[in-house]
Amino acid sequence: MWSSLPTEMKLAVVDVLDMDDVKSLSQVDRDTYTACLPSSFKNVKLNNLQALQSFVDNVPRSYCRYVHYLDLCTESNTRSSDPRSITEVVISILAASPCLEELVLRTGGSLHHSIISCFGHLSKLERISIHNSGPEDLKPLSERLVVAIAASVPNLKRLSLDRVSRSLMHAPELHGVPPYVPLVAGDDNIPDHPRLGADLYLPSLLQLPTLRELVIRDTHLGDRRWATVPVKCKLQVVDLGSCFHENEDFNSICIQRIMGAVGKTVDEFSLTTTVSDIVFAKPSVTPLQRLRKLHISPFFPVDSVVDTITNLAGSPIENLSMQCYEDDVVDVCVALEEFLNRRVERGVGFYEKLARIDVSVTSNDASSPLGPDEVAECKEAEQRLKELCCDLRLASRFSRTIPPSAASRLARSTGLVMTRLPAPGDGRVRSMTL
Template structure:
């Protein structure tokens, strides 16, 4: 019996299991072997689609049959112009070509579960009509790729999208602009006042929402402290806004935390909590992460403000701040917490800059500071740093503050990246 016949003789379930394990090159090769294999590989090939530029998005729409969109479960779209597009796709409806292209792709993907939108030039109002049909979409990330003062992405747009998704569980927003109201820098363009519910505080009322992350966004809307019903959030990430002072960012974070219910179990903060704030009671909170934007001097008061059975404290810091962070922690009672120190080489906003993952070498002063913490009863693990004297790998605590990626997103075979030649 030939090899080809042997493959075809396998049960369909076994062939699908093998396809699911193949890496991208092998999967692509198998799909070209026969028409039957091509059909068999399509769900794996198009499970996750990434269009890293508007040109790539145009190419996908031009070259890929519309019916293949039914296989897309995870989608990453960027509408930024990175290079001139060799393919010009005429708009299907009035509006901007970039918004029209996004609409066309979303309309082809009725089974979409995860969507990452990196928008340049905003999103035209007519594009909002494409989202209510995405009944399976549970994970949504929207990021403004432009400078906020020149091309704002209004909260009206992102809130309208979020409220239209019936299955939304995870939402991440980056660089979203509030409507014109007190507290917004005067240099921003005037944005018309929103309808009453199209404001960022309305996100907390989405009943299906379990994870919310808002970064690089003005969070000073006083309506965050309203008495509206709140979704049972399990995970919350609040960034700091660089146009506000640390005191204002701290007050905004405290206002939002006052609305969060007892179901919260993971918290990420890029701003401190006010020292005068009454302790927040979160009985299920087991993991807290503070980014390097939290000043070391504010760490003790922030931790004291969180009255909870925390098991893991993640502190991200830059090398120059490591000693100050350790000294600040000496003011806190060690308790039963495990301390995870993440040493980052540099920051770009509130994230690690670039792709440089080379470890930082700790000097003797930093190592002494960590030893003092261990002597005070802290269980310390360090990530991103190396030392000739200490084996940090044995002490590193696994960061469980982020969801475990699915198999589809942790391996390469299912990602369809379109590269437009220059």
């Protein structure tokens, strides 16, 4: 019965199965094995350089055409490798993956600039995340490289950058002066880009017309050109993190500068630092004229929550969400209650479009759980806030997430690894599985 089904129906069946069932089904016969390939290789994650090299050595290059999501880590636990040889391995996979839609690239420092050229052929690629997993002072990831990569993707819509380092070529004023921000030297060999020329500094990302979401974290945002570069994109979602090398006031100025440049189209914004500029509180002049969703990170100073939210009153915010750790739940609830009371006092026109408040709580690490009294206090604070939201006819939700440290351990313990599953008459690597 199964063998008589047309290929299209077999593919439809395989597409709704989980990976364990796909593995079992793939060993029925050779035709079924072939039908399982698109699902088996749709999502691929390679957690280190050894896994990446094994994939290149054992997986037929033709299988890469099935890859839609690709997560690569170029770090090695056993040896140091030349950036150029690592880059060649990455290029060999990217060049064979024409259907790639999302790429996560975790690299210990910069790759060779030869990788830039392969991105121009990935017409379906819309989402890129680039993270520097190495020590920034020893293995910096050049802003020139990541900007050139982003500018080379024909249809890039979402870009996420983490721990990118400023280039000495574009930030000479930071060299040798406190707070001694790590800089990249020697990246002037990255060739000029057809679209951006030699202007491969971070603010040039605003000249990418297809870009709709921009996330930049743990990166120095002090380039004043954020305020002057021509903005050709229409960003809808912006998430800007602080630079830990700089103080709170400096980070606030930097983020406000970028908000002022891109705010006219932004619908959703994630805030990690205070906003003190009163211009954001005036509907007639605020650059955030379309902001409907405001997210506040767990690293945001709780003492500044009320004033900062107030200073964003010029935007038509409908959804306010906060993320915090268990230790801060009570303080966060109290701050949100104070803000809501202020909203009542100010009356019509002050946050009149606000419809819901959400709080996401990240549990403490297992080594430092809250005591019974603290847990009870948190629940009491949550209940008071829920009741106040209900009285004001606001929707609300409390949720809990896994702490970052636990999530990292979970990822390491359940990461995707190479497995050899022999199809009939075929002993080649056929899937990436948990």
